[in-house]
Amino acid sequence: MPIISRFYGIIIAMYFNDHNPPHFHAKYSGYEALFSFDGEIIEGELPKRAVKFVQEWISYHKPELEDNWQKAQAGEPLNYIAPLE
Numbered sequence: 001m002p003i004i005s006r007f008y009g010i011i012i013a014m015y016f017n018d019h020n021p022p023h024f025h026a027k028y029s030g031y032e033a034l035f036s037f038d039g040e041i042i043e044g045e046l047p048k049r050a051v052k053f054v055q056e057w058i059s060y061h062k063p064e065l066e067d068n069w070q071k072a073q074a075g076e077p078l079n080y081i082a083p084l085e
Contacts, residue, residue, distance in 0.1 A: 001013045001014075001015055001025070002014060002015075002016070002072075002077075002078045004024070004068055004078050004079070004080055004081050005057070005061075005080065005081045005082070005083050006083055007053065007057065007083035007084040007085070008050075008053055008084065009028055009029065009050075010026055010027070010028045010046075010050055010053060010054060011026070011027045011028070012024055012025070012026055012054075012057070012081070013025045013026075013027070014068055014069065014072050014078060015072065016072050016073075016075055017072070017073060017075065018072065018073075021036060021042070022036070022037055022065075022066065022069040023035055023036055023037070023042055024037075024065065026046060026050070026054050028046050028047065028050045029047070029050075031044070031045055031046045031047065031050070032044045032046075033045055033046045033051075033054075035054060035055075035058065037058060037062050037065050037066060037069075038058075039054070039055040039058045039059070053084055056084060057083075057084040060082075060084070061081050061082070064079065064081045065081070067079070068081070
């Protein structure tokens with residue numbers, strides 16, 4: 001599970017050759033959720049405050065997420081994405 005970003009205790013990861021639709025995993029304090037690149041939770045849950053942080057982060061990094069998804073599907077190394085500050 002390559003970690004592609006960390007901020008405010010939230011770990012963002014993407015798996016190689018993962019299923020569609022394009023998504024990433026966000027983990028925080030025992031919670032885990034799968035997010036689409038539009039900021040919607042596909043599966044799982046996070047506390048509301050963590051969801052807002054993740055959605056804000058997506059708004060800044062959607063093109064980088066899409067690029068990493070393509071790399072993950074091809075089995076290529078993923079780029080680290082800047083954290084939310």
